[in-house]
Amino acid sequence: MVKRTSFENDDCPIARSLDAIGDWWSLLIIREALFGSRRFGEFQKSLGLAKNILTVRLRALVDQGILKLAPASDGSAYQEYLLTPKGRGVFPILVALRQWSEEFDDHPAEIATILVDKEKGRPVRKLELYSQDGRLLTAADTALKPRRDSKSSRKLRSISA
Amino acid sequence: MVKRTSFENDDCPIARSLDAIGDWWSLLIIREALFGSRRFGEFQKSLGLAKNILTVRLRALVDQGILKLAPASDGSAYQEYLLTPKGRGVFPILVALRQWSEEFDDHPAEIATILVDKEKGRPVRKLELYSQDGRLLTAADTALKPRRDSKSSRKLRSISA
DNA sequence: CTATCTGGTTTCATAATGCAACTACACAGG
DNA sequence: CCTGTGTAGTTGCATTATGAAACCAGATAG
Numbered sequence: 001m002v003k004r005t006s007f008e009n010d011d012c013p014i015a016r017s018l019d020a021i022g023d024w025w026s027l028l029i030i031r032e033a034l035f036g037s038r039r040f041g042e043f044q045k046s047l048g049l050a051k052n053i054l055t056v057r058l059r060a061l062v063d064q065g066i067l068k069l070a071p072a073s074d075g076s077a078y079q080e081y082l083l084t085p086k087g088r089g090v091f092p093i094l095v096a097l098r099q100w101s102e103e104f105d106d107h108p109a110e111i112a113t114i115l116v117d118k119e120k121g122r123p124v125r126k127l128e129l130y131s132q133d134g135r136l137l138t139a140a141d142t143a144l145k146p147r148r149d150s151k152s153s154r155k156l157r158s159i160s161a
Numbered sequence: 162m163v164k165r166t167s168f169e170n171d172d173c174p175i176a177r178s179l180d181a182i183g184d185w186w187s188l189l190i191i192r193e194a195l196f197g198s199r200r201f202g203e204f205q206k207s208l209g210l211a212k213n214i215l216t217v218r219l220r221a222l223v224d225q226g227i228l229k230l231a232p233a234s235d236g237s238a239y240q241e242y243l244l245t246p247k248g249r250g251v252f253p254i255l256v257a258l259r260q261w262s263e264e265f266d267d268h269p270a271e272i273a274t275i276l277v278d279k280e281k282g283r284p285v286r287k288l289e290l291y292s293q294d295g296r297l298l299t300a301a302d303t304a305l306k307p308r309r310d311s312k313s314s315r316k317l318r319s320i321s322a
Numbered sequence: 323c324t325a326t327c328t329g330g331t332t333t334c335a336t337a338a339t340g341c342a343a344c345t346a347c348a349c350a351g352g
Numbered sequence: 353c354c355t356g357t358g359t360a361g362t363t364g365c366a367t368t369a370t371g372a373a374a375c376c377a378g379a380t381a382g
Contacts, residue, residue, distance in 0.1 A: 004337065004370070005185070005210070011273035013262030014192055014255055022185060024166070024339085031175055034300060040360055049166070050340050055361060065265075077348060078359065086265040091300040092288050093261055094175055096254040101174030104247040106226075111308060112172035117292035118304045125293060127253050130286045131278035139195060139252040143279045147272060166340080185370085201329050211371050216330060238379060239328065 020064055021090065025049055025057050027097070030083070030090045033067065038080035066090070092127065099126055181225055182251065186210055186218050188258070191244070191251045194228065199241035227251070253288065260287055 007015035007022075021027055028047055037043050044054050058081055061067040066087040072078045098115060102108060115124050129137045168176035168183075182188055189208055198204050205215050219242060222228040227248040233239045259276060263269060276285050290298045 009271070011271055012189075012192075013259045013266065013272045013274070015189060016262045016266055016272070017258040018185065018188060022183070022188070024179070024183060027179060027183070028173075028176060031173075035305075041358080044360090050342090051361065052341090052363085053339065056339095065267075076359090088300060089261055089265055092290070093254065093257040095290060096257040096288070097178040098174045100250055100254055101177045104226075104250055105174065105177055110170070110172055111174045111177070113174070113305045114308055115303055116306045117296070117298055118302050119296075120292060120294065121304075121306065122293045124298060124303060125291045127257070127288045127290055129253070129256060129288055131281060132283045132286060133281065135278070135280075137278055137285060139249060141279050142276055142285060143282075144196075144274045145277045145282065147275055202327085205329090211373090212330065213332085213372090214370065217370095237328090 017093075021066070021093075023057070025053065026061060026066075027090070027094065029054075029057055029061065030066065030087055031094055033081065033083045033087065034091065034094070038073075038082060039078070040081070043081075061087070095124075096127055178254075182227070182254075184218070186214065187222060187227075188251070188255065190215075190218055190222065191227065191248055192255055194242065194244045194248065195252065195255070199234075199243060200239070201242070204242075222248070256285075257288055 007019040010016060010019070021030070025047070029043055032043055032046050037046060040051075040054065040058070043049075043058070044051055047054070049057075058067065062069060062081070064086075065084055067081045068084050069079050070082050072080050095115065101111060105111065116122055117124055129142075131137055131141075135141075168180035171177060171180070182191070186208070190204055193204055193207050198207060201212075201215065201219070204210075204219070205212055208215070219228065223230060223242070225247075226245055228242045229245050230240050231243050233241050256276065262272060266272065277283055278285055290303075292298055292302075296302075
Protein backbone atom coordinates (compact mmCIF):
# COMPACT_ATOMS: atom_id res chain seq x y z
CA MET A 1 0.00 0.00 0.00
CA VAL A 2 2.22 2.70 1.25
CA LYS A 3 -1.09 4.40 0.97
CA ARG A 4 -4.30 2.48 1.19
CA THR A 5 -5.88 2.23 -2.18
CA SER A 6 -8.89 4.47 -2.44
CA PHE A 7 -11.75 3.46 -4.67
CA GLU A 8 -13.55 6.76 -4.55
CA ASN A 9 -12.68 7.60 -8.12
CA ASP A 10 -13.39 4.17 -9.44
CA ASP A 11 -16.31 4.09 -11.81
CA CYS A 12 -17.74 0.95 -10.25
CA PRO A 13 -20.52 1.71 -7.79
CA ILE A 14 -19.62 -1.30 -5.70
CA ALA A 15 -16.10 -0.01 -5.26
CA ARG A 16 -17.49 3.39 -4.34
CA SER A 17 -19.69 1.95 -1.65
CA LEU A 18 -16.80 -0.02 -0.28
CA ASP A 19 -14.73 3.10 -0.20
CA ALA A 20 -17.35 4.77 1.95
CA ILE A 21 -18.42 2.00 4.29
CA GLY A 22 -16.25 -0.96 3.41
CA ASP A 23 -13.98 -0.82 6.43
CA TRP A 24 -14.06 -3.04 9.46
CA TRP A 25 -16.30 -0.92 11.66
CA SER A 26 -18.53 1.42 9.70
CA LEU A 27 -21.25 -1.06 8.89
CA LEU A 28 -21.40 -2.24 12.47
CA ILE A 29 -21.68 1.34 13.69
CA ILE A 30 -24.54 1.90 11.28
CA ARG A 31 -26.14 -1.34 12.47
CA GLU A 32 -26.03 -0.08 16.04
CA ALA A 33 -27.40 3.27 14.95
CA LEU A 34 -30.33 1.52 13.29
CA PHE A 35 -31.00 -0.17 16.63
CA GLY A 36 -31.11 3.14 18.38
CA SER A 37 -27.59 3.88 19.57
CA ARG A 38 -26.92 7.58 19.45
CA ARG A 39 -24.17 8.44 21.87
CA PHE A 40 -20.44 7.94 21.62
CA GLY A 41 -20.44 5.84 24.75
CA GLU A 42 -23.26 3.62 23.52
CA PHE A 43 -21.38 2.75 20.36
CA GLN A 44 -18.20 2.22 22.28
CA LYS A 45 -19.75 -0.12 24.80
CA SER A 46 -21.86 -2.16 22.42
CA LEU A 47 -19.16 -2.62 19.81
CA GLY A 48 -16.18 -2.81 22.13
CA LEU A 49 -13.88 -0.95 19.79
CA ALA A 50 -11.12 1.42 20.83
CA LYS A 51 -12.26 4.97 21.41
CA ASN A 52 -9.72 6.49 19.08
CA ILE A 53 -10.94 4.30 16.24
CA LEU A 54 -14.53 5.15 17.04
CA THR A 55 -13.68 8.83 16.99
CA VAL A 56 -12.17 8.54 13.53
CA ARG A 57 -15.00 6.40 12.17
CA LEU A 58 -17.79 8.60 13.50
CA ARG A 59 -16.14 11.67 12.05
CA ALA A 60 -15.79 9.97 8.67
CA LEU A 61 -19.42 8.88 8.71
CA VAL A 62 -20.53 12.41 9.57
CA ASP A 63 -18.32 13.82 6.81
CA GLN A 64 -19.93 11.49 4.33
CA GLY A 65 -23.44 12.44 5.34
CA ILE A 66 -24.27 9.04 6.77
CA LEU A 67 -24.58 10.32 10.32
CA LYS A 68 -25.28 13.81 11.53
CA LEU A 69 -24.59 15.48 14.84
CA ALA A 70 -27.49 16.88 16.81
CA PRO A 71 -27.82 18.39 20.27
CA ALA A 72 -28.59 15.71 22.80
CA SER A 73 -32.25 14.92 23.10
CA ASP A 74 -32.05 14.07 26.79
CA GLY A 75 -31.34 17.59 27.96
CA SER A 76 -27.66 17.06 28.67
CA ALA A 77 -25.11 19.35 27.12
CA TYR A 78 -23.70 16.61 24.92
CA GLN A 79 -24.53 15.74 21.36
CA GLU A 80 -25.64 12.63 19.61
CA TYR A 81 -25.11 10.90 16.30
CA LEU A 82 -28.23 10.39 14.20
CA LEU A 83 -28.66 8.55 10.92
CA THR A 84 -29.42 10.57 7.83
CA PRO A 85 -31.54 9.15 5.00
CA LYS A 86 -28.30 8.08 3.35
CA GLY A 87 -27.43 6.21 6.52
CA ARG A 88 -30.83 4.55 6.71
CA GLY A 89 -30.35 3.55 3.08
CA VAL A 90 -27.67 1.13 4.22
CA PHE A 91 -30.34 -1.15 5.62
CA PRO A 92 -30.61 -3.42 2.57
CA ILE A 93 -26.85 -3.95 2.61
CA LEU A 94 -27.05 -5.11 6.20
CA VAL A 95 -29.94 -7.40 5.38
CA ALA A 96 -28.00 -8.90 2.48
CA LEU A 97 -24.99 -9.53 4.70
CA ARG A 98 -27.19 -11.07 7.36
CA GLN A 99 -28.94 -13.38 4.94
CA TRP A 100 -25.68 -14.51 3.41
CA SER A 101 -24.50 -15.60 6.85
CA GLU A 102 -27.78 -17.28 7.58
CA GLU A 103 -27.62 -19.26 4.38
CA PHE A 104 -23.96 -20.15 4.11
CA ASP A 105 -22.28 -19.83 7.49
CA ASP A 106 -20.58 -22.98 8.67
CA HIS A 107 -21.94 -22.62 12.18
CA PRO A 108 -25.41 -21.15 11.83
CA ALA A 109 -26.28 -22.33 15.30
CA GLU A 110 -24.15 -19.54 16.71
CA ILE A 111 -26.23 -16.87 15.10
CA ALA A 112 -28.19 -15.22 17.85
CA THR A 113 -30.89 -13.22 16.17
CA ILE A 114 -33.48 -13.41 13.44
CA LEU A 115 -34.83 -10.52 11.45
CA VAL A 116 -38.60 -10.56 11.68
CA ASP A 117 -41.44 -8.49 10.40
CA LYS A 118 -42.53 -6.36 13.33
CA GLU A 119 -46.23 -6.71 12.74
CA LYS A 120 -46.41 -10.50 12.71
CA GLY A 121 -43.11 -11.43 14.34
CA ARG A 122 -42.34 -13.88 11.57
CA PRO A 123 -38.97 -14.12 9.78
CA VAL A 124 -38.71 -12.02 6.67
CA ARG A 125 -38.26 -13.51 3.22
CA LYS A 126 -35.00 -13.31 1.34
CA LEU A 127 -34.24 -10.11 -0.52
CA GLU A 128 -35.69 -10.26 -3.99
CA LEU A 129 -34.54 -8.63 -7.19
CA TYR A 130 -37.14 -7.96 -9.87
CA SER A 131 -37.06 -6.76 -13.43
CA GLN A 132 -39.17 -3.75 -14.24
CA ASP A 133 -41.84 -6.02 -15.62
CA GLY A 134 -41.93 -8.05 -12.45
CA ARG A 135 -39.88 -11.15 -13.15
CA LEU A 136 -37.80 -12.42 -10.21
CA LEU A 137 -34.14 -12.29 -11.24
CA THR A 138 -31.08 -14.27 -10.29
CA ALA A 139 -27.50 -13.24 -10.98
CA ALA A 140 -27.58 -15.22 -14.21
CA ASP A 141 -30.53 -13.18 -15.44
CA THR A 142 -28.67 -9.90 -15.19
CA ALA A 143 -25.95 -8.11 -17.11
CA LEU A 144 -24.04 -4.86 -16.89
CA LYS A 145 -24.62 -2.14 -19.38
CA PRO A 146 -22.45 0.97 -19.75
CA ARG A 147 -24.26 4.10 -18.66
CA ARG A 148 -25.05 6.65 -21.37
CA ASP A 149 -24.93 3.82 -23.77
CA SER A 150 -24.59 4.86 -27.32
CA LYS A 151 -26.71 2.36 -29.18
CA SER A 152 -23.48 1.17 -30.74
CA SER A 153 -21.96 -0.32 -27.61
CA ARG A 154 -24.44 -3.08 -27.22
CA LYS A 155 -21.93 -5.30 -25.52
CA LEU A 156 -23.53 -6.44 -22.31
CA ARG A 157 -21.08 -7.94 -19.91
CA SER A 158 -22.93 -11.03 -18.94
CA ILE A 159 -22.91 -12.17 -15.37
CA SER A 160 -22.00 -15.80 -15.46
CA ALA A 161 -23.60 -17.18 -12.35
CA MET B 162 -4.94 -3.41 17.07
CA VAL B 163 -2.03 -5.52 18.03
CA LYS B 164 -4.17 -8.12 16.45
CA ARG B 165 -7.00 -7.32 14.14
CA THR B 166 -10.28 -7.89 15.82
CA SER B 167 -11.95 -10.96 14.46
CA PHE B 168 -15.71 -11.13 14.36
CA GLU B 169 -15.93 -14.80 13.54
CA ASN B 170 -17.17 -15.70 16.99
CA ASP B 171 -19.57 -12.84 17.22
CA ASP B 172 -23.17 -13.93 17.35
CA CYS B 173 -24.27 -11.24 14.90
CA PRO B 174 -24.61 -12.58 11.38
CA ILE B 175 -23.63 -9.24 9.93
CA ALA B 176 -20.37 -9.29 11.84
CA ARG B 177 -19.76 -12.83 10.66
CA SER B 178 -20.22 -11.88 7.05
CA LEU B 179 -17.89 -8.96 7.49
CA ASP B 180 -15.33 -11.23 9.03
CA ALA B 181 -15.43 -13.40 5.91
CA ILE B 182 -15.68 -10.86 3.11
CA GLY B 183 -15.54 -7.47 4.78
CA ASP B 184 -12.03 -6.56 3.79
CA TRP B 185 -10.97 -4.18 1.09
CA TRP B 186 -10.61 -6.64 -1.76
CA SER B 187 -12.68 -9.78 -1.28
CA LEU B 188 -15.95 -8.38 -2.56
CA LEU B 189 -14.27 -6.93 -5.62
CA ILE B 190 -12.61 -10.26 -6.33
CA ILE B 191 -16.00 -11.95 -6.11
CA ARG B 192 -17.46 -9.29 -8.36
CA GLU B 193 -14.84 -10.07 -10.98
CA ALA B 194 -15.45 -13.77 -10.56
CA LEU B 195 -19.14 -13.22 -11.21
CA PHE B 196 -18.15 -11.50 -14.43
CA GLY B 197 -16.13 -14.45 -15.51
CA SER B 198 -12.61 -13.90 -14.23
CA ARG B 199 -11.01 -17.20 -13.33
CA ARG B 200 -7.27 -16.87 -13.50
CA PHE B 201 -4.83 -15.25 -11.12
CA GLY B 202 -3.62 -12.93 -13.83
CA GLU B 203 -7.13 -11.88 -14.80
CA PHE B 204 -7.94 -10.79 -11.29
CA GLN B 205 -4.63 -9.07 -10.95
CA LYS B 206 -4.98 -7.10 -14.14
CA SER B 207 -8.60 -6.09 -13.75
CA LEU B 208 -8.33 -5.07 -10.12
CA GLY B 209 -4.83 -3.71 -10.19
CA LEU B 210 -3.94 -4.96 -6.74
CA ALA B 211 -0.53 -6.19 -5.67
CA LYS B 212 0.09 -9.82 -6.39
CA ASN B 213 1.07 -10.67 -2.86
CA ILE B 214 -2.23 -9.34 -1.58
CA LEU B 215 -4.14 -11.19 -4.26
CA THR B 216 -2.39 -14.40 -3.30
CA VAL B 217 -3.46 -14.04 0.31
CA ARG B 218 -7.03 -13.07 -0.55
CA LEU B 219 -7.56 -15.87 -3.03
CA ARG B 220 -6.27 -18.39 -0.56
CA ALA B 221 -8.58 -17.07 2.14
CA LEU B 222 -11.56 -17.19 -0.20
CA VAL B 223 -10.76 -20.75 -1.14
CA ASP B 224 -10.35 -21.70 2.52
CA GLN B 225 -13.76 -20.27 3.24
CA GLY B 226 -15.42 -22.18 0.45
CA ILE B 227 -16.26 -19.08 -1.57
CA LEU B 228 -13.94 -20.00 -4.42
CA LYS B 229 -12.63 -23.39 -5.38
CA LEU B 230 -9.61 -24.39 -7.39
CA ALA B 231 -10.14 -26.42 -10.51
CA PRO B 232 -7.85 -27.59 -13.28
CA ALA B 233 -7.73 -25.05 -16.06
CA SER B 234 -10.48 -25.42 -18.58
CA ASP B 235 -8.38 -24.17 -21.47
CA GLY B 236 -6.07 -27.16 -21.57
CA SER B 237 -3.09 -25.44 -20.00
CA ALA B 238 -1.43 -26.97 -16.97
CA TYR B 239 -2.56 -24.14 -14.70
CA GLN B 240 -5.56 -23.94 -12.48
CA GLU B 241 -8.40 -21.54 -12.11
CA TYR B 242 -10.56 -20.09 -9.40
CA LEU B 243 -14.28 -20.82 -9.67
CA LEU B 244 -17.12 -19.57 -7.53
CA THR B 245 -18.93 -22.04 -5.32
CA PRO B 246 -22.64 -21.69 -4.52
CA LYS B 247 -21.58 -19.81 -1.40
CA GLY B 248 -19.63 -17.44 -3.58
CA ARG B 249 -22.51 -16.94 -5.96
CA GLY B 250 -24.68 -16.21 -2.92
CA VAL B 251 -22.77 -12.97 -2.48
CA PHE B 252 -24.60 -11.50 -5.46
CA PRO B 253 -27.36 -9.78 -3.44
CA ILE B 254 -24.74 -8.10 -1.28
CA LEU B 255 -23.09 -6.67 -4.36
CA VAL B 256 -26.42 -5.52 -5.70
CA ALA B 257 -27.22 -3.81 -2.41
CA LEU B 258 -23.86 -2.02 -2.42
CA ARG B 259 -24.37 -0.97 -6.02
CA GLN B 260 -27.84 0.38 -5.41
CA TRP B 261 -26.71 2.31 -2.36
CA SER B 262 -24.12 4.10 -4.47
CA GLU B 263 -26.62 4.72 -7.22
CA GLU B 264 -29.06 6.29 -4.80
CA PHE B 265 -26.81 8.25 -2.48
CA ASP B 266 -23.45 8.84 -4.11
CA ASP B 267 -22.48 12.49 -4.37
CA HIS B 268 -21.25 12.09 -7.93
CA PRO B 269 -23.55 9.58 -9.56
CA ALA B 270 -22.45 10.80 -12.98
CA GLU B 271 -19.17 9.00 -12.50
CA ILE B 272 -20.83 5.64 -12.19
CA ALA B 273 -20.07 3.78 -15.37
CA THR B 274 -22.44 0.86 -15.43
CA ILE B 275 -26.04 -0.09 -14.88
CA LEU B 276 -27.33 -3.45 -13.79
CA VAL B 277 -29.98 -4.57 -16.25
CA ASP B 278 -32.18 -7.55 -16.72
CA LYS B 279 -30.54 -9.58 -19.47
CA GLU B 280 -33.73 -10.47 -21.26
CA LYS B 281 -35.06 -6.94 -21.77
CA GLY B 282 -31.95 -4.86 -21.17
CA ARG B 283 -33.83 -2.60 -18.78
CA PRO B 284 -32.51 -1.52 -15.37
CA VAL B 285 -33.53 -3.76 -12.52
CA ARG B 286 -35.76 -2.60 -9.68
CA LYS B 287 -34.42 -1.96 -6.22
CA LEU B 288 -33.98 -4.96 -3.95
CA GLU B 289 -37.19 -5.65 -2.08
CA LEU B 290 -37.75 -7.18 1.32
CA TYR B 291 -41.07 -8.90 1.95
CA SER B 292 -42.78 -10.41 4.95
CA GLN B 293 -43.88 -14.00 4.65
CA ASP B 294 -47.39 -12.85 3.87
CA GLY B 295 -46.16 -10.61 1.10
CA ARG B 296 -46.07 -7.11 2.55
CA LEU B 297 -43.16 -4.94 1.33
CA LEU B 298 -41.06 -4.04 4.36
CA THR B 299 -38.85 -1.10 5.24
CA ALA B 300 -36.32 -1.03 8.05
CA ALA B 301 -38.94 0.46 10.32
CA ASP B 302 -41.22 -2.53 9.76
CA THR B 303 -38.66 -4.99 11.04
CA ALA B 304 -37.28 -6.06 14.40
CA LEU B 305 -34.72 -8.50 15.72
CA LYS B 306 -35.81 -11.52 17.64
CA PRO B 307 -33.48 -13.80 19.58
CA ARG B 308 -33.16 -17.19 17.97
CA ARG B 309 -34.69 -20.16 19.78
CA ASP B 310 -36.95 -17.70 21.48
CA SER B 311 -38.65 -19.00 24.53
CA LYS B 312 -42.10 -17.49 24.37
CA SER B 313 -41.11 -15.56 27.46
CA SER B 314 -38.53 -13.35 25.84
CA ARG B 315 -40.91 -11.41 23.74
CA LYS B 316 -38.65 -8.39 23.75
CA LEU B 317 -38.19 -7.47 20.12
CA ARG B 318 -35.40 -5.04 19.58
CA SER B 319 -37.12 -2.58 17.38
CA ILE B 320 -35.31 -1.10 14.45
CA SER B 321 -35.82 2.62 14.68
CA ALA B 322 -35.54 3.75 11.14
C1' DC C 323 17.37 -23.77 -25.93
C1' DT C 324 16.35 -19.19 -25.03
C1' DA C 325 12.42 -15.98 -24.15
C1' DT C 326 8.15 -15.12 -22.16
C1' DC C 327 3.95 -16.09 -19.44
C1' DT C 328 1.80 -17.60 -15.17
C1' DG C 329 1.49 -17.66 -10.55
C1' DG C 330 3.34 -16.80 -7.17
C1' DT C 331 7.19 -15.47 -2.75
C1' DT C 332 10.37 -12.17 -0.51
C1' DT C 333 11.88 -7.74 1.10
C1' DC C 334 11.21 -3.49 2.70
C1' DA C 335 8.59 0.84 3.77
C1' DT C 336 4.47 2.89 5.31
C1' DA C 337 -0.36 3.16 6.85
C1' DA C 338 -4.00 1.38 9.81
C1' DT C 339 -5.37 -0.46 14.13
C1' DG C 340 -5.38 -1.47 19.06
C1' DC C 341 -4.55 -0.78 24.01
C1' DA C 342 -3.73 2.05 27.67
C1' DA C 343 -3.03 6.26 29.77
C1' DC C 344 -4.14 11.02 29.91
C1' DT C 345 -7.07 15.34 29.27
C1' DA C 346 -11.05 18.47 29.34
C1' DC C 347 -15.62 19.58 30.26
C1' DA C 348 -20.27 18.82 32.42
C1' DC C 349 -23.01 17.79 36.11
C1' DA C 350 -24.33 16.00 40.98
C1' DG C 351 -23.74 15.83 45.88
C1' DG C 352 -22.18 17.51 50.24
C1' DC D 353 -16.47 25.35 46.64
C1' DC D 354 -14.44 20.74 46.29
C1' DT D 355 -14.66 16.21 44.90
C1' DG D 356 -16.29 12.32 42.28
C1' DT D 357 -18.23 10.34 38.22
C1' DG D 358 -19.59 10.17 33.31
C1' DT D 359 -18.82 11.70 28.56
C1' DA D 360 -16.05 12.38 24.77
C1' DG D 361 -12.32 12.50 23.25
C1' DT D 362 -6.55 12.85 22.35
C1' DT D 363 -1.82 11.07 22.61
C1' DG D 364 1.94 7.53 22.64
C1' DC D 365 3.52 3.38 21.56
C1' DA D 366 3.35 -1.43 19.74
C1' DT D 367 1.77 -4.59 16.33
C1' DT D 368 -0.26 -5.88 12.03
C1' DA D 369 -1.82 -5.22 7.29
C1' DT D 370 -0.94 -3.51 2.93
C1' DG D 371 1.59 -2.14 -1.10
C1' DA D 372 5.39 -1.56 -4.64
C1' DA D 373 8.92 -3.71 -6.65
C1' DA D 374 12.16 -7.25 -7.17
C1' DC D 375 12.88 -12.00 -7.57
C1' DC D 376 11.85 -16.96 -8.93
C1' DA D 377 10.38 -21.61 -10.64
C1' DG D 378 7.75 -24.25 -13.75
C1' DA D 379 5.07 -24.09 -18.37
C1' DT D 380 4.70 -22.74 -22.94
C1' DA D 381 6.13 -20.53 -27.14
C1' DG D 382 9.39 -19.66 -30.92
